[in-house]
Amino acid sequence: MTLPEMTVFSELESNVRGYCRSWPTVFDTASGSWLRDETGREYLDFFAGAGALNYGHNHPVLKTALLDYIARDGITHGLDMSTTAKRELLETLRDKLLRPRGLDYKVQFPGPTGANAVEAALKLARKVTGRTEILNFTNAFHGMTLGALSVTGNAAKRAGAGVPLQHATSMPFDGYLSGAEDESFEWMERVLDDTSSGLDSPAAVIVETVQGEGGVNLAGVEWLRKLSALCSAREILLIVDDVQMGCGRTGPFFSFEIAGITPDIVTLSKSIGGYGLPMALVLFKPELDVWAPGEHNGTFRGNNPAFVTATAALNHFWSDDSLEIATLAKGERIERALAGMIADNEGLSARGRGLVQGVVFDDASLASKVCAAAFQRGLLVETAGPEDEVVKLLPPLTISDADLDHGLEVLAASMDVVCGGGC
Ligand SMILES: *Cc1c(COP(=O)(O)O)cnc(C)c1O
Numbered sequence: 001m002t003l004p005e006m007t008v009f010s011e012l013e014s015n016v017r018g019y020c021r022s023w024p025t026v027f028d029t030a031s032g033s034w035l036r037d038e039t040g041r042e043y044l045d046f047f048a049g050a051g052a053l054n055y056g057h058n059h060p061v062l063k064t065a066l067l068d069y070i071a072r073d074g075i076t077h078g079l080d081m082s083t084t085a086k087r088e089l090l091e092t093l094r095d096k097l098l099r100p101r102g103l104d105y106k107v108q109f110p111g112p113t114g115a116n117a118v119e120a121a122l123k124l125a126r127k128v129t130g131r132t133e134i135l136n137f138t139n140a141f142h143g144m145t146l147g148a149l150s151v152t153g154n155a156a157k158r159a160g161a162g163v164p165l166q167h168a169t170s171m172p173f174d175g176y177l178s179g180a181e182d183e184s185f186e187w188m189e190r191v192l193d194d195t196s197s198g199l200d201s202p203a204a205v206i207v208e209t210v211q212g213e214g215g216v217n218l219a220g221v222e223w224l225r226k227l228s229a230l231c232s233a234r235e236i237l238l239i240v241d242d243v244q245m246g247c248g249r250t251g252p253f254f255s256f257e258i259a260g261i262t263p264d265i266v267t268l269s270k271s272i273g274g275y276g277l278p279m280a281l282v283l284f285k286p287e288l289d290v291w292a293p294g295e296h297n298g299t300f301r302g303n304n305p306a307f308v309t310a311t312a313a314l315n316h317f318w319s320d321d322s323l324e325i326a327t328l329a330k331g332e333r334i335e336r337a338l339a340g341m342i343a344d345n346e347g348l349s350a351r352g353r354g355l356v357q358g359v360v361f362d363d364a365s366l367a368s369k370v371c372a373a374a375f376q377r378g379l380l381v382e383t384a385g386p387e388d389e390v391v392k393l394l395p396p397l398t399i400s401d402a403d404l405d406h407g408l409e410v411l412a413a414s415m416d417v418v419c420g421g422g423c
Contacts, residue, residue, distance in 0.1 A: 005038065022382065023375055030057035033399045035380070044407045046374075046381040048396045051212065051244040051356075054271035055313055056396035062275045065312035066305055078302030080109060085307040096314045097253060098283075103262065105283035108291070111298035112278035112306070114243035114269035115143025118206070120282045120296045121265045122147045125204035125237045128288050133202040135188070135236075137173040139214030139386060142206060142241055151206050153214060154386065169199060173211065174223040185226055192234060204237040204265070209255040212244040215385025216351055216358030216392055224259035237264040237288070243280075247271035248397050250354035251328045253318055264288060274313030277306035317397075327354050327397050330404055334393060337408040341415060347423040357393040359415075364389035366423055373414035379407050 005026055009017070025037040033056055035043045048054060055062065070076075075083045090107060098105055110120040126132060136142070136151035143149070149158055150165035158165055172184035191197035209224060211217040219227075231238040240263040245255035247268065256263060266283040273279035278300065317323045331354040338359060342348040347362035361367045364387035371391060374381050384392040391411070395404060415423065 019382075022371065023380060032056045032059075033396050033403050042378060043375075044379050044403060044410070046379055046393050046395045046407050046411075048394050049276055050270065050382075051247075051249055051394055052270040052273075052276050054247050054249060054397045055274055055317060056398045057276070059275065059313075059398065061316045062309045062312045065308050066275060069305060069308045074308065075302075075304045077300075078304050079299065080301050083302070083304055083307075085304040085311070086302070089307040089311045092311045092314045093281075096318050101254070101257065103283075104286060105266070106286050106289045108282040108284070108296070109301040110280050110282055110296060112269070112273075112280050112300050112303050113143070114241075114267065114280060115145045115148045116298065117243065117267040117269050117280040117282050118142045118148040118151070118241060119145055121206070121239045121241075121267050121284075122151070122204070123296060124282070124284065124288060124291065125239060125265065128290055129203040129235070129237065131201055131203035132167045133200045134168045135171050135202045135205040136168050137171055137207055137211075138176045139173055139211050139217055140170075140206070140208060140241075141211065141213035142208075143243075169202070171205075173207075173214075173217055174219045175217065185223060189230060192230070192236075201234075202236055204239050205231055206239040206241055208241050208245060209259075210245045210250060210353055210356055212356060212392070212394075213384055215360070215390045216356060218351060218353055221259045224256065224261055228259070228261040228263070231264075239263060239265040239267065241267045243267055243269045245356065248317070248323055248327055248354075249356055249394075251324050251331070253324070255353075271313075273303070273306035273310050275306070275309035277303060277309055279303055279306035279310060323397060330395075330397075330399065330401070331355050331357065333401065333404060334408065337405075337412070341412050345419065345423045352393070355393075355395060355397055358384065358390040359393075359411075360385070360390050361423060362389075363423065366418055367391050369418045370411070370414045373417050374410055377410045377414060379410040379414070381407075381411065 027035050028038050029036045033045050035045055110116045122134060134151055139153045140151060142151045146161055149161050150168040171188045174184055177183045191199045209219050228238055240256050242255050264285050269280035272281055334357045338350040342350050349360045352358055367383045367389050371381050371383055382392055384390045
């Protein structure tokens with residue numbers, strides 16, 4: 001049955017709509033970790049805009065910066081013109097993010113989506129190396145445009161392209177073969193070094209340190225180090241797609257920091273704007289900056305209100321390591337709770353890093369049912385993985401311990417009702 005207040009969505013909005021089907025209500029306002037629908041019902045957010053709302057909804061510090069900027073008629077749309085807001089962002093990126101981490105990167109403003117940042121990264125890698133092939137990983141997700149889809153795993157999403165997706169070869173992600181780190185890695189090493197493997201020398205490898213959409217699959221620290229060494233030994237560029245796992249999701253600002261590696265190219269989007277405003281960045285080593293002016297163009301590269309909230313977020317959350325420490329502590333809090341939930345269930349396991357955590361169901365159909373039951377109880381949480389077999393927990397990093405515990409209780413109750421004591 002369609003409620004009258006829902007009809008325009010089902011009648012007018014394209015079938016392509018997705019999340020609104022899992023969460024059939026009309027959301028109206030939100031603050032912090034909570035959304036409210038039109039009836040005033042509240043929902044705790046364990047989804048955080050798929051990672052675009054790491055600092056929660058409408059954070060007061062970011063909101064004030066945005067309102068002040070709008071009130072003084074600050075530039076809203078700026079193409080890639082130099083603006084005050086952009087200068088402040090670049091200086092803050094340099095002083096708060098890059099220099100303290102010893103990272104020497106140039107900053108590119110692509111179009112404001114993660115997919116566009118990935119397109120730019122792939123183009124740049126090809127231009128720098130003069131090679132066409134890219135290595136990606138099983139279960140990877142890099143976005144829905146053609147280049148980004150060509151390095152994405154999911155068959156249904158790939159099929160949407162309607163044209164052959166070329167010039168990319170999928171390699172086994174950490175643990176893909178038997179759960180053993182070395183086997184997946186040995187395959188990649190072997191085919192790269194065997195001139196008869198049929199693999200053309202690649203321009204770049206693109207990797208997520210934790211595959212979010214792919215099912216919360218973790219690349220181990222050692223695996224990442226070996227991947228980085230393998231790339232630099234063969235002059236293959238290493239692209240870390242930190243669109244979802246960056247901006248503190250796994251603890252440190254950049255998800256690759258735990259491995260002590262320095263990727264050649266890094267993509268950021270989702271939470272970099274801080275407030276959920278569209279923005280993306282491509283960071284790369286200075287010697288890779290072979291772009292001609294305007295070679296990767298776009299009308300909305302200068303979303304100045306997002307620059308303002310991005311700057312405010314960097315200053316507010318990343319002037320010290322308190323957010324990183326809090327994120328790791330909250331991640332452990334979730335891990336302890338999940339360990340309890342899966343303890344007596346053969347068909348369940350859990351994995352994650354920082355504030356991206358997943359519950360994996362052997363019976364894939366149960367995961368969606370748990371999410372539906374959670375929605376009924378006022379919790380937004382989504383599935384991930386090739387069969388949607390993983391319930392993926394992605395709360396705002398700013399969530400309180402009390403809200404976190406509440407959400408975990410709702411999740412446990414939802415699992416109980418779906419699994420009836422055994423999943
Ligand atoms: C979401 C995501 C993208 C795509 O970002 P869009 O803004 O949806 O285009 C790319 N890479 C990763 C890892 C993502 O999670």
